[in-house]
Amino acid sequence: MTDSGSTGKSAGVSTAGMRRILPPDVVERGRDPFGPPPGLRGGGGPVRPLELLNGATAWLVTGFDEARTVLADARFSADKLRHHDATSLRPPQAQVAERTDGAFVFMDPPEHTRLRRALTGQFTVRRMRQLESRVREIAVEHVEAMRAAGTRADLVPAFALPLPSLVICELLGVDYADRAEFQERTAVGLSASSTPQEQLEARAGLHAFMRRLVSAKRANPADDLLSGLVHDADPPLTDTQLVDVALLLLTAGHETTANMLGLGTFALLEHPDQLAALRAEPGLMDGAVEELLRFLSIIQLGVSRVATEPVTLGGVDLPAGATVVIATPEANRDPRHWPGPGTLDLRRARTPHLAFGHGVHQCLGQQLARIELRIGLGELLSRLPGLRLAVPAEQVPVRDDMLVFGVRSLPVTWS
Template sequence: MSADTAQTATPEESPSSSPTAMRQIIPPDMLERGRCPFDPPPGLRERRGQGAVQPLPLRNGAQAWLVTGFEEARTVLSDPRFSADKMRHRDATSMQPHEVDATTTPEPPATREDGFFVFMDPPEHTRLRRLLTGQFTVRRMKALESRVTEIAVEHIEAMKAAGDEADLVPAFALPLPSLVICELLGVDYADRAEFQEHTSVALDSSADPERRALSGAELYGFMQRLVAHKRDNPADDLLSGLVHDADPPLTDAQLVDVALVLLGAGHETTANQLSLSTFALLENPDQLAALRADPSLIDNAVEELLRHLSIIQLGVNRVTTEPVTLGGVDIPAGATVVIATPEVNRDAQHWPDPDRLDVRRPRTPHLAFGHGVHQCLGQQLARVEMQIGLRELITRLPGLRLAVPAEKIPVRNEMLIFGVHSLPVTWS
């Protein structure tokens, strides 16, 4: 999924805003979904018809600009006048009230020596992006496809062996992308249980802050040891490639940052998309029946679920480096622009009947994976995980259905990446 929204836990905060800080600043009705967990939050829906670019007053006293139009969002994500560099440009959604009207600001770094490439602009972003693109080879992605299938089947069979009911989040949706990341980074089999334990807590924004910070520090240490191991024992994995093929070489700190970004982007987003997509299909039995009747629809279904659910709420921001006119609205330099992905992906000028889930809808571009130079590197792998995960669930668990009423499913309204905390299911 889109790395723009990756929230990684490290001993020091990354340039991104923490979910807790963002929630204190973004109006609640812009983040918390209403009665239907598959629709955009009420605050976004109420703004429909008020323009593709709108002023967005923040709770810290600052003003940002909200983008709800598809074409306008594509412009923000591809125009270099909208910066992703949160170290050099002040993002209003990460300011405390006393910082909003501050007359002095910290001096930005002359050069970036970290590896948080999703929060960089060219040319710094270009170098790291090019290195990573060279590692996402067709051969490697094909090899991972077979492993995704093995992992999915293994976990479904384990669920069946344990009975006829399970919580799909810990039993399937979380371990699938976690183990795929292990394959991608080259985590040894003996270390995967430790890796998953640290990851599950460090990336859980609802966990106790002290416990999450401790797991984040442990995860950072794990990544440091993994990088050191790959220096001495290179293998056929992405991290080994970054350690040994980069010219000039990346520092250990940069390599750890890059690995953490990939982990955050490829773990929590995919896990939530997979569990929420299953929930949506179970609550739309006509769409589930269509998939069962024609499995060839799975690719279409995944694209439609990505568009329809849009689990990235308001976490993709840019800052203008000069005055810009967007959608007929004049935006000053230094302004924070917030992309409302759930509304952008339901732009009625781009999709007919956009609020309807339709697995037969012809494939058209959406922004679930972003756009432009920051478009998600691992989007094809994420698609594979979704396609295989949903296909195996549907075919191997006949009669799959919710084990509790839909209104009892606990949703992640407190998170910037939407989903469900648990999804009890049963089958026959």
């Protein structure tokens, strides 16, 4: 779950359109499903030109310090309406005086600040503690359903997708009677195997679903996040803003966590020494989650900013209007910050990474994401002895045609 500019209205969107703009070697991971795409690796410095296939030039940021600067410096804008992003599929638009929607990941302060503050007030310690117990119940329920069905399953639809979907239901206060519809539309709308038309129809259905949910919370508030936003925000949020925020939470909180659960399990199974250490010492789990977030960095090239004035970054002079694209997978393997960054080491000393972004757009729900990953991976490993791949690793289909990297399916078996 993130507020890093890679989610919201763009989340779940296939990069089929982006492929008309981005060189393939910066989005396709090739033979190594856990490492950065080849085009992100190697020399050229922490800030270097990125020639786009539409003829424009952006600037690729691969250095950790330089990426943090971009994400924290107000001279780099996230506002895609006021400032044209060279990687955008939308044509340049005239400056707008006012925003009426709630897609705050594409806003700068003070518009961003007001909406984020309203949402921050709902991510209380009490609510996170309550959700933690439900996360465990949901995880256990789905693992036990896998066990009851035999000794083999596809982990993506059986576990990785439904767990965060149901957690979002809890967070937003979706009635139990409506959760099947919510899960079905979510699964189709965010699935890499759905056709573009199926995704479009599912997302339209989700938009209508959220409008009905907002209306229901206005009439009958409960102790959930959406009710809090409807009745406690000052000044009040419009229905359009509330729907946009709810959809942002869905896409940000579902797709990223689901892909981390699937890809994280795949990575552990392909690093048996690290898996054995984690099984032997469950206390390593918190550090393991952080290392997996750093090592895998599933947000590929979804985070971009536009310089609003001339800026010198990493020794490179950028003109006003320059688009910078943050290569999170490479920035999270900057050798200036991590020894042996290409090695998965669950005992690595915990240091800051960019999996949840940085600065004013840093992920609001990172605490909840960590809870889901810690509990989800823990229940899988403790309840499925001998968990292993059911197919050769090279047969596991990856989804590098999406802005959020992951696996399309993960066939596993256990003893």
